[in-house]
Amino acid sequence: MNWEAVIGVEIHVRLKSEYKLFCSDRAVFGGEPNTHICPVCIGLPGALPVLNSEIVDLALRTALAFGCTIHFESVWARKSYFYPDLPKGYQITQFEHPLATKGSVTFPGSKGDTSVKIRRVHIEEDAGKLLHDRVPRASAIDLNRAGTALVEIVTEPDLRTAADVRLFLGELKQTLEYVGASNCNMEEGDLRVDANVSVRRSGSPRLGNKTEIKNVNSFSGVERALSLEIARQIATLEAGSVVGQQTLRWDDHREELRKMRSKEESHDYRYFPEPDLSPVRVTQEQVTTVLESLPELPRVRCSRFKKVYELRDYDAEVLTQSAANADYFEELVGIHIDPQVAAKWVVGPLQGLMNQRRENAQTVPVRPAQIAALIGLIERGVVSESAAKSVLVILAQEGGSPSDIIEARGLMQEQDIGQLTSWVTEVLAKRSEEVARYRGGESKILGYLVGQVMQSSGGTADPRLARDLLIKQLRNE
């Protein structure tokens, strides 16, 4: 009989807020240790938290993006434990009355569209960081991160495979970026994942004993950790043993799970309502405003792209992975570029350029109007597609108009039959082997020969004319 895993995840998301949750310090990643701190976020005696209401809006965007029910009153609570990176000895979070509950995420899973229910979304403050490599034989504490704003998203145990967890997290991340709730920068720890996993016989309604995997900060790490843990649990059960409830910490370096000390997991957090803060009050008006300001979510946009622009699945999915790419594409379409052509350019050459320059569709210096002009020049036969790609690179480096660049660099498409014929003759003379294969019936080799002509011409040859001339010469001889 088969085994089935039952997985639920908790994701801590750092919100894209300029300031910390309860004070006016800036929330900045990195920086000299302990330079973004104040009496409030380091928990000095007598200091009091004051809610930065901008953060409630970001949390609302998150909760509404997942279709959650918003609670008009949610209550802050203190979660108590001692640790040197937790300045007050308690974390301000939401416990009994979270900001939002009951949402869902649908994502393209390994077995088609899969839905995961969101149990709750709540706001909380982050802790500082222990630095173990700064001072010999001692740990140092950096409290720059202490008090920055997080939302915690908790799912129901609706996931069944490690691979699906990764796909789900991808969808979640994409949505968070889309709605502008978080930068989702994995290296900076913007997303941290805990997973609960148990294993049972497929189809059994009962849940097995679960274990908890803590604090993984890469999606591949989550997938690998879960795969290992699922395999371990199955082996344990098949050997007739019982899975013990425990908490495991993923060691990304060694790719292994390690059991946490039982002391570390036996916390009694002694939650109680935070007396220094009034409940968070949200109005229907506020919810409506946030809802109206939410962009079209990636899955909706993707299916619209397929339907309205008749894009291939692949193009539509790649384009909508980032809101900026999708916006760029729609700008091109808006200035009358054929959607297929626009998609080809954004997914292909533009994406290549952005990867090379480590930029995104918002920051890349080549703007849609310039690409549109370039595409127009290709369509009018002024420049070849391959030469146009070089023009794109130059546009990014130097700016200006595509036609000026083409003229200045002599990148006009060559349509002169005499000139083309000489390149064709030259290529055929050099590539006698390929010529023989073509004549032997391997007609596909023609494409290679066209490419050779393009190369000889420095990309300026009109490929259609070159192709016609090649065929003519190959047949004549």
Next chain:
Amino acid sequence: MSLQDKVLSSSEVLNFGGSGFRSLDDIKELEGGREGLNAFLAVAEPEDLEACGQGPLEGVMVALKDNICTKRLPTTCGSRILKGYRSPYEATVVRRLRRAGALIAGKTNLDEFGMGSSTENSAFGPTLNPVDRSLVPGGSSGGSAAAVAAGYVRMALGSDTGGSVRQPAAFCGVVGIKPTYGRISRYGLIAFASSLDQIGTIGATVLEASLLLEVVSGHDTRDSTSAEKPVPRYRDAAVQGIEGMVVGIPTEYFPEQLDPPVRALLDDACERLVAAGAEVRPVSLPHTEFAIPCYYVLATAEASSNLARYDGVRFGARLPAEGLDRMYELTRGNFGAEVKRRIMLGTYVLSSGYYDAYYGTAQRTRASIAHDFTAAFNEVDVLFTPTSPTPAFPLGERVLDPVAMYLSDVFTVTANLAGIPGLSVPIGTVGGLPLGGQLLGPWWGESHIIAAAGALEASYREDT
């Protein structure tokens, strides 16, 4: 000009007592001498007296309970764990005092973190009652009350979580006001129990305590629980009179066990209220008997959490040790016995499995107590009660009996639980010891209780 419309200048207020002001040197000499009370944990040096504004307290010395953060002077909370601690920032009330022209004379002794009713729980020794040095001054703001009663300063700030301003004011024969929760910013007041803590004022007279209240009250963006309510001229309320005021006498606050001389003074005070134009009628606050257990569950729960930050990691005392857990243990061993007891109690009542039975029940009880007051204030303007069942008790008498100590707060904790303002005003002496009468008002009803206290004070002044 009728009495009701009287508007007082601050000089009229401040000259009222007539006993003049003392200098820092006077305070140091008095405290350092054989008659010293140990009321101050730190007295300012002349260079600590920062330039100040030209407000209603211009040039007036004010003492601060040592759980209010000051930059110039240490802030210890009467605890070894904060010995020598200097706050890098200043409490909102301190800024307001300086803006009003006040000079911060020094920091006064208290029960450690405000936990106690006698100022004997200070790590730096008890404060003595200036009326009789063998007695406690009350607590936890015993240092502030003693400093005002001894004439070191005319006014002082305290904090009141369960009676800590009103009870020492009563024991020392001065006036203490705990305003409505949210009236005075708690920013920079080191927390004991956040939902109950409120800074309060102590003055030699009703006018002085009221003027001080007027200066430090008002909304503060740094304290989410401070209210956006305009601040009335409380000093004027003190001389407004109480013609037509309805005063309720809650039967639960006059138990059989009250000593006859105490009861006689309370009855006499009621007659004075009537003579001043008030109507007195009995009322009932039926949940009063649950106040002490309710208070000690909620206050200790919040305290256990508020005091978690004293872990030796970032500030205050740290006892070096091998390993983190041991460092925590040794460092937090610096807390005194009463603080430890309350942290233990609070940790227990918040533990999973006990939370509902203790904390949950106490929260519901708190709502019932608050409702009692709401109902009563539909009938009457203010309530009159004893501040404490007895006058000041001897040093050492209740140190070993925490429950007896807790019961000295039986009449004061209800105001903190309900969030309402309360005030203690001297109503005569029993065997030479001052007794306090307590006036309670509805939320934001400070002016009413100040008016009633002012009328009583005027009546006693006429006796002499």
